[in-house]
Amino acid sequence: MTQSASADAALACAMLAVDPLGLGGMVLQGGPGPGRDAVLALLRAGQAADAPFRRMPIGISDSRLLGGIDLGATLRAGTRVAERGLLAEADGGLVIVAMAERLAPMVAAQLCLVLDSHLVRVARDGVEMQHQARIACVALDESVGADEAVPATLRDRLAFTVSAEAGVDEGAAFEAGAIARARAALPSVETPEEMVTAITATALALGVWSLRPSLLALRAARAMAALRGADAVGAEDAALAARLVLAPRATRLPEAEPEVTPEQEASPPPEDQPEEAAQTEPRDGPMQDRVLDAARAAIPADLLAQLAAGAARAARARGAGKSGAMQKSASRGRPGPVRRGMPGPRARLNLIETLRAASPWQRLRGNAPGSGERLQLRPDDFQVTRFKQRRETTTIFVVDASGSLAANRLPEAKGAVELLLAECYVRRDQVALIAFRGARADLLLPPTRSLVRAKRSLRQLPGGGGTPLAAGLMAAADLASAIARRGGTPAVVVLTDGSANVALDGSQGRARAGEDARLAARVLAATGTRVLLVDTSQRPQAAARAVADAMAAAYLALPVADATRLSRAVQQALPAA
Amino acid sequence: MTLAFPFSAIAGQEEMKQAMLLAATDPGIGGVLAFGDRGTGKSTAVRALAALLPPMQAVAGCRYRCDPAQVSRLCSECQARLAQGALPVETVAVPVVDLPLGASEDRVVGALDLERALSRGEKAFEPGLLARANRGFLYVDEVNLLEDHLVDLLIDVAASGENVVERDGLSVRHPARFVLVGSGNPEEGELRPQLLDRFGLSVEVKTPTDLATRIDVVRRRDAFDRDPQGFVEGMRAADLALQAQILAARARLASVEVPDAVLEDAARLCIALGTDGLRAELTLMRTARALAALRELACVTRAELLQIAPSALRHRLRRNPLDDAGSTTRVARAISELFGA
Known part of the structure; x- marks a missing residue:
């Protein structure tokens, strides 16, 4: 065949x-x-x-x-x-x-x-x-x-x-x-x-x-x-x-070891399930x-x-997750209830309801029922469907998972991000997670409202390797503009110590990497996205400051990744849309 | 009319099937929410339940199928008729009404009858889906995709058991007591806590991961698709037995005792889990009683309570974003801490 x-x-x-x-x-x-x-x-x-x-x-x-x-x-x-x-x-x-x-x-x-x-x-x-x-x-x-x-x-x-x-x-x-x-x-x-x-x-x-x-x-x-x-x-x-x-x-x-859980499950299944699956898989x-x-x-x-x-x-x-959640914020919005009002850009005339509203009055307005006379409509009768256009905020976390941060700061950073995630959840915002380490940046979590998924991908975040800050910022810029295109409002939170040492093309070297990082920062700034840069190094770094300035970001030095302080700072820097 | 897959032939998914049977036994439990993976037979189970339900007595000609035995719950038209003489009675199937996605508000709550208004100038009320669902089941597939204003409506009516229509110059109220059954996939959006609370029971539906069950599901479904009539015929005895079990349980329900010790257990469980309000305890009690009735017991024991506790409680826990454990695990943990079960 x-x-x-x-x-x-x-x-x-x-x-x-x-x-x-x-x-x-x-x-x-x-x-x-x-x-x-x-x-x-x-x-x-x-x-x-x-x-x-x-x-x-x-x-x-x-x-x-x-x-x-x-x-x-x-x-x-x-x-x-x-x-x-x-x-x-x-x-x-x-x-x-x-x-x-x-x-x-x-x-x-x-x-x-x-x-x-x-x-x-x-x-x-x-x-x-x-x-x-x-x-x-x-x-x-x-x-x-x-x-x-x-x-x-x-x-x-x-x-x-x-x-x-x-x-x-x-x-x-x-x-x-x-x-x-x-x-x-x-x-x-x-x-x-x-x-x-x-x-x-x-x-x-x-x-x-x-x-x-x-x-x-x-x-x-x-x-x-x-x-x-x-x-x-x-x-x-x-x-x-x-x-x-x-x-x-x-x-x-x-x-492969069947360690993947059923796709897209909101809650991870009990630990024993994959093993059970493996056992009952007859291979003979x-x-x-x-x-x-x-x-x-x-x-x-x-x-x-x-x-x-x-x-x-x-x-x-x-x-799947994205198309599910994102398109709700499409520019047209979801239809709301039908109410009396005048048609306009966000309110479309609902003819059926308008006829319903007008019909009881026809006799009073001099129309005999069924007489074939034209229906008499008054502005009062107009019923419109309003479209809700709640623009959803998507907070994109860009987390530095490089060796310089991984050694001792990564767990703290994760804790801080978790707290922020919880708050985003309460506001019913979406969150996305980009991590950069080694030579590249990965979108670990596409925009989602599922806290469980967000936390799972954060838990699985490995650390170590170089600091391709530029790649992380570029990925954030891409995602932010994609979100804006679909009618959402992106906001970016970058957690890094600013010491970039991997350039956009993957080559090592601080000078080149720093230059690229500032370049990427300007690209991100050009998307018009609000950005908060959290400097997680032990001593605040000039480099991080420079990157923050390049993208007109709010800057926060946070020698200790104190989750509560961090989340307050985010609230202030990026107020809900 | 397309044939429904027989309830008795649904392989696995024991918790979901149990919750549906409990809701059929005591509609007062307040509905079932089935949330979970794709392709696990959520909709199939609801449609199967509809085919399983025994018929009921209703006032003949009543648009809301009022129960002639419950005078206090009659609609205004039936009350007026009752004042003039005895009400005629007919046997009707229990309605299972679909609330389709994209339904508009006028079709849900009912509205002015446009045709009569336009052609005859009459002001008449045309009942909507809520009226049709009275004394039956209202099924919302993809409940999490339902538009917010419809969700608000459902919340209100589900709580009051009455649909009050004030629109188009109409002022109508009619009974709308229904068992709300929702299904959906949590990946596509979550439900507001207020709506969650309206569901008496919630079940998590997981895709089976053992090969034997999966083969069983595929084989049965395939057999049904190839010869629906023959397949339904083959399961008829089992479905009828189940129907008889529901009827017997309903008859027994009022006489099943709930000992104080079981109530105390329920209260301790709710306190340990920090559920809000008394609704959790009430649901625990009613559901345990329905299960005891299905099991032909005269008296509820702790076993029934613990059996239904996950379904009755898991959607009522206050969400703790920093607790990794799913709500099912939290309920199980509380049970084992309190009762060592």
């Missing part, structure tokens, strides 16, 4: 055509281009001729997505006329979700409900209705870098992750007749017990914690068996399914080995590197 990306794409399309409802859909990675078009065309070709193929734009409104009242028809008819939304219109077909990496959590949750129940339930605009929506979903994922990703809730329900870059291998594609035959044969394809075991065990070995992907892989294997014309799932089907469904979700390497079955090997071979190279570095979970969590 070929293993090229383009052949995989063709196979995934074929399987999805055979069992669209069971498989949920796919994440299609890559920007627009001939490759993506080819995959979409193949998906389209795999559908029945009259099946809907609908594209869902990113900014779709709830009423278009789910359905609601058809205002024009309602006013014309004098009785309520409802209209179906895009999801109901796509019943029996495919929904293409454009820019899925930017999908708002609320929209993602609605899609998930529909994928789970195959129904759209609406209760809005005076309409309550329910429609069939047996859809599969293709999430177009154009994310670059780790700070964007398809919402994890949605990804969990879509069987395949396919790269569009390579296009499709026409040789691996199935023609319409074969797909139709497979569709008919699917219900009678047997699934031997050992295949269920092999797939489930592979998922566990790869650290795919959610149970949905196991189920999806099982269905994919069955679809593949049906495509082959086999009457039972074979080892090659299971291996293919593991490769296409499970491998892209791996959070650990099968051989040759079937399972084969499936596992196939999956392992297919773990994407970049993911593999992260896994090897033990950072995979952070990377995965990053995308």
